[in-house]
Amino acid sequence: MNEYDVLERYIHESNYIVALTGAGISTAAGIPDFRGEKGIYTLGIVPERVFDIDYFLRDPRPFYEFTRRMIETLEGSGPTRMHRFLAYLEEIGKLKLLVTQNIDGLHTLAGSKNVIEIHGSYRRSFCLNCGKEYDFSEVKEMILKNTVPYCSCGGLIKPDVVFFGEGVKGFEEARQHACLSDLFLVVGSSLQVQPASLLPYFSPGKLVIINKGPVAFPRSRIDVHIDEDCEKVAEELMRRLKK
Ligand SMILES: [Zn+2]
Known part of the structure; x- marks a missing residue:
């Protein structure tokens, strides 16, 4: 056997x-295996920055750049x-x-x-200021346009993805x-x-x-x-x- x-x-x-x-x-x-050694590094993205909550609050662009590439990859695969x-x-x-x-x-x-x-996942996203929930399709549109998604109240939107150090x-x-x-x-x-x-x-x-x-x-x-x-x-x- x-x-x-x-x-x-x-x-x-x-x-x-x-x-x-x-x-x-x-x-x-x-x-890409972003928590592993290869994948993400070859994209010039440093995972410690992408999934670090303090870094994200200061500069959410690397995270959303990573996300944009992931969405584009997914649309071509499944x-x-x-x-x-x-x-x-x-x-x-x-x-x-x-x-x-x-x-x-x-x-x-x-x-x-x-x-x-x-x-976690991208299915649900929240405004870090007022807590308003956003559907992935709304956030996705903004990300694909290469813009960081912000709430109508001006707050930064964060997907319900677990960052380093989060439960x-x-x-x-x-x-x-x-x-x-x-x-x-x-x-x-x-x-x-x-x-x-x-x-x-x-x-x-x-x-x-x-x-x-x-x-x-x-x-x-x-x-x-x-x-x-x-x-x-x-x-x-x-x-x-x-x-
Ligand atoms: Zn808001």
Whole structure:
């Protein structure tokens, strides 16, 4: 039995899958791994500035420049095979919760319903002065015109994205689901960003890692590690499960 056979068996046997996804699932969609070393630096953008709240308040331009590029990239791509595969697992009743560290919104676009975006998202944005809520479509228009979005009151608008040093979203709910899971999938994450990286520890079930490269997790607690590109893995799993 190879690792795919084992994972296929785990999926068949499980009734409560929880998945945690990271940047590696979206790179095939062209989204740079901005918390990683490469991607964003090659764009001349320094992540410490882009996602630093104090820096943002002084000069929001680098953040919105990054966002503009991300929106443009997304318009030319869309969900990957792996995004669609995870949506399929939910559709057939196997996957109960998807936790993502990504802020690109691709899981929802792929059709996943029960998603916790632990680092927030662009879907909701708020005026930092009066608190007025803005829909992404309104903010997007301003960003694409290369202008920093400001509220009608003159206040700066900030998307509900988690910056460095800010608290994550939905961790307790994610933790509770992890505790109930009989199969925990880590997809496209090297488990280096806390507290998301702690979630697999709470699962009493099997732990499967789908990530190209090593992960920061005790080897003895990993049942299977498929050390390959997410898209390749998704293609193989779809072939096996959708037959
Ligand atoms: Zn306002």
